[in-house]
Amino acid sequence: MKKNKFRRMTITEASDFFDEYDIFEFDDVEEVTDMKFYLEKKKYIGLDIGLYRKIRNKAKKLHTHEEALIKEWLEEKVV
Numbered sequence: 001m002k003k004n005k006f007r008r009m010t011i012t013e014a015s016d017f018f019d020e021y022d023i024f025e026f027d028d029v030e031e032v033t034d035m036k037f038y039l040e041k042k043k044y045i046g047l048d049i050g051l052y053r054k055i056r057n058k059a060k061k062l063h064t065h066e067e068a069l070i071k072e073w074l075e076e077k078v079v
Helices: 011-020 049-061 066-078
Strands: none
Touching: 049 066
């Protein structure tokens, strides 16, 4: 059986990857015909724009996305 040399990635990671690379740069790319998606339900909340800007700036300094940073902080508080 052929081992998949690519790791799983989030949609955001894939988007970032293809912002930097072109699919046609790879010689061994094959069409995928049996893709499965496992979607998670999410609840979105509103934030004050000033607070959001502070979170966005902090995320940039940490080289991460705002959503990941907020999720990490909330998990620390709730768990």
